[in-house]
Amino acid sequence: SSVKSLIWHVSCVVSGFNFGHLKVQSKLSVFFTMIILFTYLFYCLNGYCDSLPRPVYDQQSNFQNKIILHDGQDASQDQLGAYNASPVSIVRGQLSDLGNSANVQSNNISIANNFGSKKFPQAIIIGVKKGGTRALLEFLRIHPDVRAVGAEPHFFDRFYDKGLEWYRNLMPRTLEGQITMEKTPSYFITKEAPRRVFSMSRHTKLIVVTLTKSPGLPSFQNLAFRNATTGLIDTSWSAVRIGIYAKHLENWLRFFPLSRFLFVSGERLVTDPAGEMGRVQDFLGLKRVVTDKHFYFNQTKGFPCLKKPEGSSRPRCLGKSKGRPHPQIPSEVLLRLRDFYRPFNLKFYQMTGHDFGWD
Numbered sequence: 530s531s532v533k534s535l536i537w538h539v540s541c542v543v544s545g546f547n548f549g550h551l552k553v554q555s556k557l558s559v560f561f562t563m564i565i566l567f568t569y570l571f572y573c574l575n576g577y578c579d580s581l582p583r584p585v586y587d588q589q590s591n592f593q594n595k596i597i598l599h600d601g602q603d604a605s606q607d608q609l610g611a612y613n614a615s616p617v618s619i620v621r622g623q624l625s626d627l628g629n630s631a632n633v634q635s636n637n638i639s640i641a642n643n644f645g646s647k648k649f650p651q652a653i654i655i656g657v658k659k660g661g662t663r664a665l666l667e668f669l670r671i672h673p674d675v676r677a678v679g680a681e682p683h684f685f686d687r688f689y690d691k692g693l694e695w696y697r698n699l700m701p702r703t704l705e706g707q708i709t710m711e712k713t714p715s716y717f718i719t720k721e722a723p724r725r726v727f728s729m730s731r732h733t734k735l736i737v738v739t740l741t742k743s744p745g746l747p748s749f750q751n752l753a754f755r756n757a758t759t760g761l762i763d764t765s766w767s768a769v770r771i772g773i774y775a776k777h778l779e780n781w782l783r784f785f786p787l788s789r790f791l792f793v794s795g796e797r798l799v800t801d802p803a804g805e806m807g808r809v810q811d812f813l814g815l816k817r818v819v820t821d822k823h824f825y826f827n828q829t830k831g832f833p834c835l836k837k838p839e840g841s842s843r844p845r846c847l848g849k850s851k852g853r854p855h856p857q858i859p860s861e862v863l864l865r866l867r868d869f870y871r872p873f874n875l876k877f878y879q880m881t882g883h884d885f886g887w888d
Contacts, residue, residue, distance in 0.1 A: 645702025652734040656717025660740040661795040677710040686719040727784040740795030775876040
């Protein structure tokens with residue numbers, strides 16, 4: 530009985546020790562659990578949880594492992610910077626299934642950026658200045674398969690010494706099936722630009738927006754003529770030289786075949802934007818998504834504007850400098866200018882195989 534009593538006392542001591550040890554463990558577990566819960570609540574209240582692209586990961590958990598960036602490839606390859614394998618349909622499906630609210634749209638952008646890659650532009654709007662290049666770019670950006678730089682990079686005319694990698698880093702991220710674009714209208718008249726673009730990629734598609742219109746400067750007559758009496762045109766003035774399209778095109782055709790060019794009518798971009806946009810989308814190999822349902826004519830500006838996008842309170846028109854009225858130029862001045870440009874225009878028609886009807 531004494532042995533049984535001793536065993537009973539020892540078991541009580543051990544039980545008490547285990548119980549106390551368990552109480553300490555329990556308190557520590559509760560303490561760490563509370564820390565984790567408070568940390569999670571803090572991040573969620575600050576919006577970090579909402580920015581996570583969970584729908585994509587739920588459907589394809591190993592997607593990250595499939596993205597391979599080729600930063601070291603030769604710059605002449607069009608697909609430099611693209612990833613080999615990506616479930617684009619999953620990403621686009623998730624983007625389209627999300628709501629139309631502003632918050633959801635911002636999440637869409639975050640998801641697309643996380644899974645895109647920066648590429649050299651497959652198409653460039655190279656000219657011409659004041660021809661409607663900004664309007665064309667903004668109209669193209671409606672298309673879901675077009676990603677474009679907003680500002681003009683001026684890489685091939687001003688910043689070429691910064692290198693191709695600097696240029697590529699300016700580009701937006703794109704998914705497979707999307708195209709990257711930029712526009713810098715001064716490329717068309719820059720002597721070195723054709724060779725530089727060709728060195729990047731000989732397969733680049735080139736878009737030229739052409740336009741003939743009344744000059745926009747009150748002092749145009751004084752600037753355009755060396756002698757107003759004789760009507761001698763001052764071909765040293767840059768505004769006059771820009772309009773000699775045939776001369777600039779000859780420089781580009783030394784490096785690119787005519788099939789790599791699309792000549793967009795600046796006049797028809799105003800009178801029939803949907804029709805011209807159809808031609809542009811065909812040239813770029815895109816589905817005709819941008820149609821007449823996207824445009825309306827602004828009588829005040831005398832220029833087409835984009836209809837109100839979903840989630841926006843007003844339609845989108847170009848800036849104040851676009852579609853502005855121009856001063857009246859004497860008819861005899863316009864006649865002399867038409868006579869001056871006529872032979873160059875006829876040559877341009879022959880080179881492009883297209884009569885723009887400027888005469």
